[in-house]
Amino acid sequence: MSPLRALGDSDREKSPRLGQGVYIDPQSAVIGDVTLGDDSSVWPMAVVRGDMHRIRIGARTSVQDGAVLHITHAGPFNPEGWPLTIGDDVTIGHKACLHGCTVGNRVLIGIGAIVLDGAVIEDEVVLAAGALVPPGKTLESGFLYVGSPAKPARQLTDKEKAFFRYSADNYVKLKNQYLAECQQS
Template sequence: MSALRSYKDTRPVIGERVYIDQSSVLVGDIRIGDDSSIWPLVAARGDVNHIHIGNRTNVQDGSVLHVTHKNQQNPNGYPLIIGDDVTVGHKVMLHGCIIKDRVLVGMGAIVLDGAVIEEDVMIGAGSLVPPGKTLESGYLYVGSPVKQARPLNDKERAFLQKSADNYVQNKEDYLHHVDVISK
């Protein structure tokens, strides 16, 4: 069964050299940039608003991506916008938020409606970013709710790009060396 599904009059639009594991489900108004990867058991629903995933971004196993519908209090709703070179760790939940470039969202983190994560940010595993919160560029954030822990050092800033680059190589390996086995 295909991982891609239409919803009403929308369907996912996929860039060049993208890996999407067949166990994932992507529904509706979703755009995925070049060299990105969607790993096993990801659920992404662009049903009541749109999802944009940038170039060279990886969404790891078991993550959930969703949006918020348009309404009287919020006429645009909350789409989900993910920038370039972003690493979304295992079992992350992203709901109607904006994640800018070179961000690492640690395993099991939750980022809620209207939150904005600026460039070059690291969010610790299991952290909760509450609705409407903005995380300033250049820092590590941890906790539930998140608190600014400290500035990222040069090695950590470089790791943000390295993580994205590693997953570009991983997806190339999967595109060329993984076959579905029936028995």
């Protein structure tokens, strides 16, 4: 079965839209109203589920193994719902959960981190492994955030800021290797 799944309804069909050079592992699921930017990658057992609202993922963003990306539907308790928007050059660590939030550009989401509805992570942020960003919280640019709830630990160094692009480039190279192997078989 393909990891890409369209959702049909009486008004329109919602199908994932892929940029150039996108890699989606066959053991992952990308469902519904999802857009993946150029050179992005979705790794094994990750779930990107835009079934009741939209998900937009920027270029050179990697969704690593076991990550769950979802939205909040519009309803009586939240008339607008919460889409999920992720910028460019973002690395989403293994088993992270992003739910109805906004993530800027050049962000590292640590392994097992959780980001909840309405939260905003600005550009150039590191969210530590296991951290929890509660609903509606904003993480300001340029800091490492740790804990539950996530709090700023310190400002990022220039070396750490350079790592954002390194990590994105590294996953682009890796997904290119996977795509080349898929074409050979």
